Amino acid sequence: MAEQVDEILRAGKAPYFHGLVVMRGGEVVLERYGSGPDYRLNEPLGHVEFGRDTLHDLRSVSKSVVALLYGIALGEGLVPEPGAGLVAQFPEYRDLVADPARAHLTIEHALTMTLGLEWNEDAPYTSPDNSEIAMELAPDRYRYVLERPVIEEAGKRWLYCGGASAVLGGIIARGAGRPLEEYARTVLFEPLGISTYEWSKGTDGTASAAAGLRLRPVDLAAIGQLVLDGGRDIVPGEWLQEALRPRVVIAQDFEYGYQWYVGTGERRWVEGIGNGGQRLLVRSEDELVVAVTGGEYNQAQASAEAVLEAVLDA
Structure with a gap:
């Protein structure tokens, strides 16, 4: 070899x-x-x-690590099962929660990147034309993702979406009551003997669940x-x-x-x-x-x- x-x-x-x-x-x-x-x-x-x-x-290998963290948090009773409603995890967005076109979205749709929402990461990751970069520049990353126009029924087609991972990271952080990177340190990195890491953050100070782990x-x-x-x-x-x-x-x-x-x-x-x-x-x-x-x-x-x-x- x-x-x-x-x-x-x-x-x-x-x-x-x-x-x-x-x-x-x-x-x-x-x-x-x-x-x-x-x-x-x-x-x-x-x-x-x-x-x-x-x-x-x-x-984007960060996304796969976030999936492991979701499983740990689920085992600890900190986050809902994948079949739970997605938008309902963000009750502060009352208009989105009340939108019947989004009522069928589940956490599993985020886990599988089958949200059926408009999203485009074909542009370079240096351009705001890229949806992930636009999300990082938005004043509220979670609203930015969840309010994207509905273009098809969820669960039907895979569409690459860093926003799905961002939302999952937000649900984990809310359930754990601490930032994603701190939860990761205590439940994953330290048990594996990983003492040195970084998790890059957006302008809002939130760890980039989609791409920021080092x-x-x-x-x-x-x-x-x-x-x-x-x-x-x-x-x-x-x-x-x-x-x-x-x-x-x-x-x-x-x-x-x-x-x-x-x-x-x-x-x-x-x-x-x-x-x-x-x-x-x-x-x-x-x-x-x-x-x-x-x-x-x-x-x-x-x-x-x-x-x-x-x-x-x-």
């Missing part, structure tokens, strides 16, 4: 590569780090020499190992089974669970995927966890794909 990965890196086939941690059978079997320009969301960090202790944006790749891999292990005593096992079950088709052999991607082809896998080449892949049949970080932001993830392919082929 190391030989295949090193050949990819030597040949310059992964120019945006930043970090790789591979675990097998619960042990780290390979680590590699690179260098290059990086960002904290849209804040330039300059040229970075990456190592084991360097934090890295997870971008971890060391080795700690991202530890979260993947937790998933592989069935949650241990940290995430309820029943929740993980539900979260990782394929629920909505994205493409052939590629589906979505609760904020996790699910490969449904010949070899089953689950994965968190983030802009720039951030990947967390878990394949239970091989007892394999692969964490990749990269700097290919707002582009195809060719570098991450090359490194992942080298690991999986090996």
Whole structure:
């Protein structure tokens, strides 16, 4: 495996590569780090020499971590079951709660990104034309999401939506009675021995549930190992089974669970995927966890794909 990965890196086939941690059978079997320009969301960090202790944006892999946090909070009785009404969790928006077109929205629709609301993240993540960026700039992120025009019945079609993750983060924080990042620290990070992390915040001071988490790749891999292990005593096992079950088709052999991607082809896998080449892949049949970080932001993830392919082929 190391030989295949090193050949990819030597040949310059992964120019945006930043970090790789591979675990097998619960042990780290390979680590590699690179260098290059990086960002904290849209804040330039300059040229970075990456190592084991360097934090890295997870971008939308943050969403998959939020799904784990929802399961923990559900097990503690802090948040409603997925079948509960979504808009009802924000009673201060009386006009939206009273809107019959939104009455059928549930938390599960947010978990599966099937809200049926207008949302577009095709524009670059540096532009307010991107719905997620517009949400971050809005005076009230939760109202911004929940008041989007209804364009179709919920539950029918997967549409990528960082706003869904933001709303889930808000429900967790309200249920826990503290900010999302503080709840994550006590119920997930500290039990896993993760002592160093950051969670970028919007202008309103709220952690970006959709894209703001920053971890060391080795700690991202530890979260993947937790998933592989069935949650241990940290995430309820029943929740993980539900979260990782394929629920909505994205493409052939590629589906979505609760904020996790699910490969449904010949070899089953689950994965968190983030802009720039951030990947967390878990394949239970091989007892394999692969964490990749990269700097290919707002582009195809060719570098991450090359490194992942080298690991999986090996």
